[in-house]
Amino acid sequence: MSFLPNTELDRAEMLEALGLESVEQLFDRAVPPSIPRSRPGLPNAMSEMEVQKRLEELGRRNCDSGRALSFLGAGAYEHFIPAAVRTIVSRGEFATCYTPYQAEVSQGTLQAAFEFQTMIAELTGMEVANASLYDGASALAEAALMAMRLTRRRKILVSGAVHPHHIRVLETYTSGVGADLHFLPAHEGVTGADRIAERADSDAAAVIIQNPNFFGCIEDLDEAASAAKGAGALFVVSANPISLGILKDPGSAGADIVVGEGQPLGIPLSFGGPYLGFMATRQDYVRQMPGRLIGMARDNRGRRGFVMTLQAREQHIRREKATSNICTNEALAALTAAVYLALVGPEGLRRIALLNLDASRRLSAPLSSLPGCSLRFSRPFFNEFVLKLPRRAEEVARMLVQKGIIGGLPLGRCFPDMSDCVLVCATETKTQPDLDRFALSLEEVLGM
Numbered sequence: 001m002s003f004l005p006n007t008e009l010d011r012a013e014m015l016e017a018l019g020l021e022s023v024e025q026l027f028d029r030a031v032p033p034s035i036p037r038s039r040p041g042l043p044n045a046m047s048e049m050e051v052q053k054r055l056e057e058l059g060r061r062n063c064d065s066g067r068a069l070s071f072l073g074a075g076a077y078e079h080f081i082p083a084a085v086r087t088i089v090s091r092g093e094f095a096t097c098y099t100p101y102q103a104e105v106s107q108g109t110l111q112a113a114f115e116f117q118t119m120i121a122e123l124t125g126m127e128v129a130n131a132s133l134y135d136g137a138s139a140l141a142e143a144a145l146m147a148m149r150l151t152r153r154r155k156i157l158v159s160g161a162v163h164p165h166h167i168r169v170l171e172t173y174t175s176g177v178g179a180d181l182h183f184l185p186a187h188e189g190v191t192g193a194d195r196i197a198e199r200a201d202s203d204a205a206a207v208i209i210q211n212p213n214f215f216g217c218i219e220d221l222d223e224a225a226s227a228a229k230g231a232g233a234l235f236v237v238s239a240n241p242i243s244l245g246i247l248k249d250p251g252s253a254g255a256d257i258v259v260g261e262g263q264p265l266g267i268p269l270s271f272g273g274p275y276l277g278f279m280a281t282r283q284d285y286v287r288q289m290p291g292r293l294i295g296m297a298r299d300n301r302g303r304r305g306f307v308m309t310l311q312a313r314e315q316h317i318r319r320e321k322a323t324s325n326i327c328t329n330e331a332l333a334a335l336t337a338a339v340y341l342a343l344v345g346p347e348g349l350r351r352i353a354l355l356n357l358d359a360s361r362r363l364s365a366p367l368s369s370l371p372g373c374s375l376r377f378s379r380p381f382f383n384e385f386v387l388k389l390p391r392r393a394e395e396v397a398r399m400l401v402q403k404g405i406i407g408g409l410p411l412g413r414c415f416p417d418m419s420d421c422v423l424v425c426a427t428e429t430k431t432q433p434d435l436d437r438f439a440l441s442l443e444e445v446l447g448m
Helices: 008-018 023-030 048-059 083-089 107-124 136-151 164-174 193-199 221-230 283-288 315-321 331-368 393-401 432-446
Strands: 155-159 180-184 204-211 234-239 257-261 277-281 294-298 304-308 384-388 421-425
Touching: 008 023, 083 331, 107 277, 107 294, 107 304, 107 331, 136 155, 136 164, 136 204, 136 234, 136 257, 136 277, 136 283, 155 164, 164 180, 180 193, 193 221, 204 221, 221 234, 331 384, 331 421, 331 432, 393 421, 393 432
Parallel strands: 155 180, 155 204, 204 234, 234 257
Antiparallel strands: 257 277, 294 304, 384 421
16 A cells, blocks of 8 residues: 555656656666665564564663663763652643744743743853753854854864764854864863963854863863953853852853753653753843743733744744744753752752762772773863773673663774773762672673
């Protein structure tokens, strides 16, 4: 049975217009010969019940954080999510197919976004935030484009300690706009203001730093900001929002644009998404900030209302003159983050950050004391660190999985010269017995 909307007559007319006699001839033109069009090895059709059982069987083969003890971070973090978060965001009022374009008729949606913006602005130490972006990687790329518009320059200096996946997204976003990307090598796990000062010149639009960076190391934002501004470049910081519970906010350190991945704020791992990008900046730059921006206003009777402001930023209005192609936001994820932040509050966030800091230190000590193991960098770190092993990290990781432990991210996948290193993360979800089990299992694996 065919589910194509085209009838046999429709297909015949199209083939005639193309000068072809069959669909196979069309495929011969469009599909390279190296790609087989047969169906070798595919199983026979199954019923819905059989398919469901088969998928469940395949799913049980996965080693995920629900079945194994996971010390994997690298941009997606396992945090405790209070039950109240899911209960609130699951209410029917928030279940919409899409963020409404005529949003003013949905005051609750706009108020939730406005409160999210307010919390992000306070958390980052900036003056204004948007209603969210798709994820941390796209937020970083949008910040680079925003800096190019503001400075009318093309050179972007990017720390080599920025998440490698985010860098790839940045390269994709900027590939067609004439951007000139320059990468600053990280020394001993951090970027260093001297490297910024050496490369930043009158052509630099932005300097991009991640803090804590991909290796978990804490960067010196004050010195980096000074080096960037010395060349007239904007200073862009990609921040872990949980770390801002104890670290100096980027705004106070001189950041011009702050972005980040909001997944740690009450959003589950969910096999990699959907996640949440956030962006905040200074009031002077608000007209070049991409995405949606919600404002509060009052009508002629003095009643408070929420509205979408500066809508000319969006591609569905300005088309090729838009600041960005993003014309919506991660409304439900942003609501989740707002509920999480409101629930834990400033003191709760500080407590969570301290627990993360403590867990990573209580784990790093026994791991780095194992024979042949050491911390790759001596810099202060937040909730993850790089552990150097006496063997290939990929091999060790596979052996740990057999013991029910996801022992971090082998770094050779992204950094070939670090094939014997693994990025290990410990959040507030890890108890002391969990940490002890990992240390004992790693010792056993290395002794094999």
